[in-house]
Amino acid sequence: MFFNGLTPAPEKCCGCSACVQICPKQAISWSKNDEGFNYPTVDPDKCIECGLCEKVCPMQHPDEVLPHRIGDAFGAVNLNSEELKASSSGGVFSAIADYVFGQGGIIYGAAFDKDFQLGHIGISSQQDLSLLQGSKYIQSQNRDVYKKIRTNLIQGKLVYYVGTGCQVAGLKLFLRKHYDNLITSDILCHGTPPQEVFDVVIKDLENRYNGKVATYKFRDKRVWGWSCSSSATIKKNNTLKYVGFDPILDGYFNAFIKADNYRESCYVCPFAQSKRSGDITLADFWGVEKYLPQLNARAGVSAIFINTAKGKEIINKISANLALYPAQLKDIQVINKTLVAPTPRPQARDVFFNRFQENPSAVLKSYSRLTSKKHLVYLLKKNPFTSSLITLLKKIVHK
Ligand SMILES: Cc1cc2nc3c(=O)[nH]c(=O)nc-3n(C[C@H](O)[C@H](O)[C@H](O)COP(=O)(O)OP(=O)(O)OC[C@H]3O[C@@H](n4cnc5c(N)ncnc54)[C@H](O)[C@@H]3O)c2cc1C
Missing domain, CATH: 3.30.70.20 (Alpha-Beta Plaits)
Structure with a gap:
């Protein structure tokens, strides 16, 4: 054993x-x-x-499931503006999903249930696509989906599975056989926090607004476009209130970015490298404005790697639905360090979980970066009233 x-x-x-x-x-x-x-x-x-x-x-x-060196890299944008808006980066996941729906296939990805517990589910109807769209920064539970996928594959259905590198690798090892009717995408991942930490976010929101959280998006393009701002809608007395979170103030997001609450295996992840477990790797193309200035990046741009012949075939088939721009791996690596090595384990990780057990809400609050002077200035500049006041004062000073 x-x-x-x-x-x-x-x-x-x-x-x-x-x-x-x-x-x-x-x-x-x-x-x-x-x-x-x-x-x-x-x-x-x-x-x-x-x-x-x-x-x-x-x-x-x-090594058994990392046979693929990163292949061609592209900056990619889904030409369907609704799908692009609903996605975290350039919406390539949705474009591939559309193709799979068209073939009568099944798509497996991470979705919330009604209590905001994250787990992988399978969908076969376009109407359910929104359940899977968007990054959720929590570890998704695979439940029994590998077994279901094996059944689907044996039945001859086309299956598209999306997950973190380790989840895609787990599926391939579980199947222990190559299936022509399986397409996989690994998302470029720097680590996953546990569900428990996110449960606190939902509970705190419900207490604060005295209502029920109806939706939560980790990456909402509605206010700041392609960025890392989250949002929620809260239901109270049959009305829905929209709440947008500034990434600077968002304690959950900042703890996630600092890598202080990942699973221990994330810090030694064998999939954080340039060999990939999926046919197509999906990522954000942060910094794309510098490398592909011809692209309008406001609504989001994906970086994709085509790692297998199957991946190439699929991207060729859906190329009419994507704007594709050849890109350089080195440019994508500048920000995405997990293409080279796993996220280093911060010393603060132990502190995070010790304190979390004592007072979970206070720990998350402590990651809000409002405390520093720099960010107070940032907030003043962002507020429409104070920013006009600052502009006016600058004009007076310059006169
Ligand atoms: C935990 C996590 C960490 C990430 N880290 C990085 C990073 O460091 N650098 C980077 O460039 N990109 C990262 N991404 C990926 C990126 O945010 C986008 O998800 C990716 O670019 C795909 O975007 P899209 O626009 O094509 O489609 P979207 O519609 O945004 O893609 C959603 C797809 O991701 C899957 N998914 C969502 N959440 C999870 C989850 N928790 N576990 C497994 N699958 C999930 C969904 O099932 C769906 O298939 C991360 C994503 C997650 C979930």
């Missing part, structure tokens, strides 16, 4: 659940650790030591 004891060491398990799903004796169960991350536990009475759990573990066998 490769588990060291009954549960693997935290940094050795990415939480993809391939081992839980493959076990022929249902001897492996999930349970949360103190930080809120799910880990598998083996029941020794049920285990027959067949070794399948070890064979399908992406942390144990990354």
